Amino acid sequence: ETGVTQTPRHLVMGMTNKKSLKCEQHLGHNAMYWYKQSAKKPLELMFVYSLEERVENNSVPSRFSPECPNSSHLFLHLHTLQPEDSALYLCASSQELGQGYEQYFGPGTRLTVT
Amino acid sequence: QQPVQSPQAVILREGEDAVINCSSSKALYSVHWYRQKHGEAPVFLMILLKGGEQMRHEKISASFNEKKQQSSLYLTASQLSYSGTYFCGTELNDYKLSFGAGTTVTVRA
Numbered sequence: 001e002t003g004v005t006q007t008p009r010h011l012v013m014g015m016t017n018k019k020s021l022k023c024e025q026h027l028g029h030n031a032m033y034w035y036k037q038s039a040k041k042p043l044e045l046m047f048v049y050s051l052e053e054r055v056e057n058n059s060v061p062s063r064f065s066p067e068c069p070n071s072s073h074l075f076l077h078l079h080t081l082q083p084e085d086s087a088l089y090l091c092a093s094s095q096e097l098g099q100g101y102e103q104y105f106g107p108g109t110r111l112t113v114t
Numbered sequence: 115q116q117p118v119q120s121p122q123a124v125i126l127r128e129g130e131d132a133v134i135n136c137s138s139s140k141a142l143y144s145v146h147w148y149r150q151k152h153g154e155a156p157v158f159l160m161i162l163l164k165g166g167e168q169m170r171h172e173k174i175s176a177s178f179n180e181k182k183q184q185s186s187l188y189l190t191a192s193q194l195s196y197s198g199t200y201f202c203g204t205e206l207n208d209y210k211l212s213f214g215a216g217t218t219v220t221v222r223a
Contacts, residue, residue: 002155031209042116043156043201043213056210090156097209099143100163105155 003027004106006091012112015081021109023074023091029104031097032074034066037088037108049074050097081113115140117204119214126192126221134187134217136202145178145185146203146211149196156201159187189219197221 004025013019025032034046048056049068063085065077074091088108094101117138124132136145144163148156160169162178162185169176173190189196199218203211 002157004155040215042215043203043211045210048209094209099205099207099209100161101209102146102158102161103203103211104158105148107153107155 002104002106004091004093004104006089006106006109008109009107010110010112012114013078013081014114015083017081018077018079020078021076021089021091021111023076023106025072025074025091025093025104025106027093027095027104029093029095030071031094031101032068032071033092033094033103034074034076035090035092035105037090039087043090047076048097055097078111081111083113086111086113115204115206116212117145117202117214119200119202119217121217122215123218124220126189126196126219128194128221128223129191132189132192132219134189134200134202134219135184136187136204136214137182137184138204140183140204140206142178142180142183142204143207144205145176146205147176147185147187148201148203149198150201150216151198159200192219192221194221194223 036044047066067075090108091106092103147159150156199216
């Protein structure tokens with residue numbers, strides 16, 4: 001148990017669907033992250049939030065839309081996805097945004113786009 | 115600038131030792147090490163800071179060679195629970211972590 005939870009754990013969606021991934025951290029951290037983990041590829045940073053403000057969009061297509069309503073919750077809204085978007089989506093948090101802070105990961109949402 | 119991890123995979127018997135390397139072509143501020151078991155969250159093991167000391171997590175230790183921009187993770191007297199995929203994450207001059215492709219460790223009885 002890392003203190004970061006994600007729901008749902010598994011999601012299957014069609015290319016025309018709209019769905020959302022949820023992340024919640026119980027650590028009192030101020031920074032939150034979304035990563036994509038595809039088979040045989042390194043973790044890819046998608047978005048970074050610090051104190052509910054987005055500070056990084058790592059060239060992510062607009063079909064992925066993040067939302068951070070408060071420092072404990074992070075959402076990733078999905079619409080009109082492509083099959084190549086199938087992957088494990090990981091949420092992480094750190095105490096602050098800056099150098100030298102370890103990140104704590106949630107268990108991820110396994111997304112399959114059909 | 116993703117770091118390069120080696121080896122890609124290693125198979126050990128309980129009690130054996132192994133070393134995993136993580137190299138970067140850029141000057142690093144820190145190196146983070148994580149372990150991920152199948153279907154679970156990556157778990158933070160330790161962080162090596164520039165100019166810092168060698169770190170340890172149980173019987174797993176790591177070092178950071180600033181001259182070579184390389185970190186090594188040492189699995190000593192391996193246990194079955196050490197099985198998983200080990201990732202290094204490198205930090206340059208900002209908050210972003212770039213992760214290596216991972217090293218799959220299998221420890222057999």
